[in-house]
Amino acid sequence: MSIHPPDEVSTGPLLPAAPGDRERRVRNTLWVSVVEGAFTTVFLNWTMGAVLTGYLIYLGAGPLGLAAAASLPLLMQVANPLLAWLANGQRHRLGFIATTATLGRGVWLLAVILPMLALPPPWPPIIMLVLLGLSGLFQTACGLSWVGLMADVVPEEMRGSYFGWRNAICGVVGMLAGLSAGWYLDRMPAPASFQMVLLVGLLFAAVGIALVFQYHEPKHNAVRLSLGETLRVPLRDPNFRRFMVFVMYWNASVMLAAPFVIPYFFNHLQMTFTQVAVWAGIAALCGLVLGPFWGRVADRVGHKTVLIITTFLAGSLHPLCWMMATPGFLWFIWFSGFIDALSWGGINTAMFNLTLASAPPRHRVAYIAVLGMASGLAGCVAGLLSGPLLAWLLHGSWSVGSFTWTGYHSLFLLAGLLRTQAWRLLRPVHETRSRPATELLRDIWTRTLERLPWRQ
Numbered sequence: 001m002s003i004h005p006p007d008e009v010s011t012g013p014l015l016p017a018a019p020g021d022r023e024r025r026v027r028n029t030l031w032v033s034v035v036e037g038a039f040t041t042v043f044l045n046w047t048m049g050a051v052l053t054g055y056l057i058y059l060g061a062g063p064l065g066l067a068a069a070a071s072l073p074l075l076m077q078v079a080n081p082l083l084a085w086l087a088n089g090q091r092h093r094l095g096f097i098a099t100t101a102t103l104g105r106g107v108w109l110l111a112v113i114l115p116m117l118a119l120p121p122p123w124p125p126i127i128m129l130v131l132l133g134l135s136g137l138f139q140t141a142c143g144l145s146w147v148g149l150m151a152d153v154v155p156e157e158m159r160g161s162y163f164g165w166r167n168a169i170c171g172v173v174g175m176l177a178g179l180s181a182g183w184y185l186d187r188m189p190a191p192a193s194f195q196m197v198l199l200v201g202l203l204f205a206a207v208g209i210a211l212v213f214q215y216h217e218p219k220h221n222a223v224r225l226s227l228g229e230t231l232r233v234p235l236r237d238p239n240f241r242r243f244m245v246f247v248m249y250w251n252a253s254v255m256l257a258a259p260f261v262i263p264y265f266f267n268h269l270q271m272t273f274t275q276v277a278v279w280a281g282i283a284a285l286c287g288l289v290l291g292p293f294w295g296r297v298a299d300r301v302g303h304k305t306v307l308i309i310t311t312f313l314a315g316s317l318h319p320l321c322w323m324m325a326t327p328g329f330l331w332f333i334w335f336s337g338f339i340d341a342l343s344w345g346g347i348n349t350a351m352f353n354l355t356l357a358s359a360p361p362r363h364r365v366a367y368i369a370v371l372g373m374a375s376g377l378a379g380c381v382a383g384l385l386s387g388p389l390l391a392w393l394l395h396g397s398w399s400v401g402s403f404t405w406t407g408y409h410s411l412f413l414l415a416g417l418l419r420t421q422a423w424r425l426l427r428p429v430h431e432t433r434s435r436p437a438t439e440l441l442r443d444i445w446t447r448t449l450e451r452l453p454w455r456q
Contacts, residue, residue, distance in 0.1 A: 025216035029153050032214045034166050038173040039208035045177040046201035047108055047135075050276040053262045054185065055111070055194045059124040063260075064387040068129055070259035071383030073136030074251070077376025081230045083141040084369030088230075090145065097145050098212050104138030105205040107131055112198050115191040140372065148365045151356050152218045159356065160303065164295020164349045168288045171341075175277075175284030182277030233363050234370040239430050243358050244374050246425040247351070250311060251379035253422060256386050257415035261322065264408040270327045282337025287345045294346035301435040303354040308423040310346035315419025318343060319412040326403060357431060386411065 045051070056069055090096040110131055114124055154162055185193045234240050265271040265279070298306045321336035359367030393407030 026153055028214070029216040030162065032211055033150065034169055036208050036211035036214075037166055037170045039204045039211065041170040041174045042177040043105060043201040043205035043208065045174045046181055046197050047111075049280070050178070050262050050265075050273055051181055051185070051194070051197055053266070054273060055191075055198075056125060056128060057263075057266070058190045058194065059114070059128060060121050061125040061128070063263075063391055065125045065129070066263055067259045067383055067387030067390075069132055071255065071380040072129055072133045073140075074255070074376040074380040074383065076133055076136035076140055077372045078380075079137060080140060080144065080369035080373040080376070081227065081366070083137075084144050084365045085227045085230050087141060087145040087148070088365045092217070093145050093149050094212055094215055094217050097142050097149070098209050100138045100142035100145070101205075101209050101212070104135045104142055105202065105209070107134050107138075108198055108202055112195050112202070115195065144365055144369055144372070147352075147356075147368055149215065149217065151361070151364055153216060156357075157299070159353045160295040160298035160349060161292065162295070163352060164292040164298075164345070167345070167348055168291035171284040171287040171291065171345075175281035178277040178280045178284075179274070182273035182275075185273040230366045231370060234359075234367045237358075237367075240358050240367060240371075242425075243354070243429045244371055246422065246429060247355075247371060247375040248378035249425050250419070250422045251375040252382035253315070253415055253418035255379040255383040256389075256418065257319070257412050259383055259386050260390055260408060260411060264322065264412075265333070268327070268406060268408055269325055269330065269333065271330070271333070275330070279333055279337050282334055283340035283344075286338045286341035290341045290345040291349065295349050298346075298350050298353065302431045303350040303357065304426060304429055304431040305435055306346045306350040307354065308426055310343045310350065311422045311426075312420055313339065314343035314347060315416050315422065319416030319419075322412050323409045328402075354429075354431065358429075 052069065053066065056066060061069065087093070087096060108131070111128065114127060119127070181197050184197065187193075188196070262276060265276050271279075294306055294310070317339045318336060321332040321339060325332040325336075355368060355371060356364070390407050390411050393410040395407070396410060397404060397406045399405070
């Protein structure tokens with residue numbers, strides 16, 4: 001994708017920029033985005049995952065509450081077309097990004113003071129659900145505008161490599177944040193431990209928001225659509241509709257089990273916060289290599305091919321590792337950290353970039369908004385169903401020796417089987433430079449054999 005000439009820059013006067021100056025601003029934005037992403041990652045790491053799950057359990061949330069907490073941010077994506085319509089009408093995108101990010105992250109101050117309010121059950125979990133919904137709404141608006149801005153800044157030919165590298169760096173930062181939070185939460189009493197982690201996370205979020213103003217903002221060339229056209233224009237595109245069906249199916253299959261992976265670690269495997277952080281850390285360290293690797297592969301063979309391979313890995317090996325672990329034998333959990341990096345390192349980057357490739361630049365924000373609305377709704381429904389489904393499956397436990405099969409195992413098996421079939425919906429999606437997955441696997445196998453010592 002070409003970079004639009006910066007006829008208008010939000011942080012300076014309306015002066016034409018020389019080509020060299022434009023390139024300098026773009027390079028600066030690429031570096032600033034990595035630093036900003038690192039600070040924001042700390043906040044996100046400490047307001048989701050193990051920290052959020054542990055805090056909700058402390059506040060009295062049960063399976064239905066945990067499922068709702070995981071699903072609410074996705075439900076907020078139903079408002080994507082409205083948010084995209086608002087975002088697309090902003091002359092200065094950086095101001096809109098900073099404002100919505102401040103609102104979405106600032107509401108977490110309520111989570112910090114919540115234990116001080118001494119509210120009776122079940123109000124604390126309910127308030128947390130409202131907070132998650134509001135935060136998800138504002139941060140979705142922020143994300144839509146940020147994606148549109150970065151799509152105008154990062155050239156198409158290097159998107160896979162750049163975002164693979166950026167995601168890997170942020171993954172390592174998330175690992176360090178998770179380890180430090182896990183160590184702290186295991187040693188300090190609740191709720192003060194959770195409050196301190198959330199408060200420090202908000203400070204990191206504030207630094208990330210300040211860094212947003214260092215981004216280069218090219219001229220906003222997107223065509224403003226009416227609210228109705230924001231919905232209709234993307235749905236008229238047959239290739240986009242095929243991609244949307246795939247993303248909806250994938251999100252639903254993921255959310256069927258995702259709300260209960262960490263509760264499974266806590267409740268069944270008896271893992272500590274530190275151990276959960278080590279699991280996430282293994283994934284982050286491996287992702288430092290595998291994320292950029294998949295980015296380079298995608299730049300050569302297409303994002304669709306990478307998605308076909310990595311979604312199948314995430315559906316087969318991931319749940320298998322979780323199910324084979326036992327409270328006294330966590331090696332499969334540590335190995336699943338590597339599998340996490342191997343699969344999601346490709347999925348996250350390829351999904352993001354295939355979304356951009358499926359959306360024409362003039363209506364990109366509208367396309368992304370409709371995709372987010374549809375996939376968020378599918379994921380939310382599946383996540384809400386996962387709670388009562390797990391409650392029903394928990395009645396089907398049985399044991400063989402020291403191994404106990406629980407409702408968690410049944411849920412992971414079902415979700416895994418659904419995930420492994422996602423590639424079938426991706427096959428009809430057109431991508432200009434996509435190569436068949438079988439051809440890529442054959443190339444990888446051939447090159448591996450050529451590097452074996454006895455073949456030299």
